[in-house]
Amino acid sequence: MVLRESAENYLETILILKERLPVVRSVDIANYLNFKKSSVSVAMKHLRENELIKVSSQGFIDLTEEGEAIASKIYERHIFISDLLKSLGVSEEVAVRDACRIEHVISEESFEAIKECKGKIK
Secondary structure, eight states, X not given: OOOOHHHHHHHHHHHHHHHHXXXXXXXXXXXXXTOOHHHHHHHHHHHHHTTSEEEOTTOOEEEOHHHHHXXXXXXXXXXXXXXXXXXXXXXXHHHHHHHHHHXXXXXXXXXXXXXXXXXXXX
């Protein structure tokens, strides 16, 4: 499944919030991303239709198995790339911002090659 960057960001945000909060709701996502709740509601509808999230009758949002796999992949890339950039002397603010953009466009092949290369340098 090919997802837009925004959908990947929503999935990643749900994953991050799941680690911090007992339950995740649309309002939590909106607050975290500084988006309007109406925008988040539309995105959640699309993610639910694509079976990437489940929403309980109480409005609690959880990732499906496929949604969690995508979110975990994006989050791993984000953490790895931002850490790599910081280790190269890039400021944390720039490293995080650039990693957020790179994580969505880098191929699996290139990402794995970079991980392998960094492992050899240590």
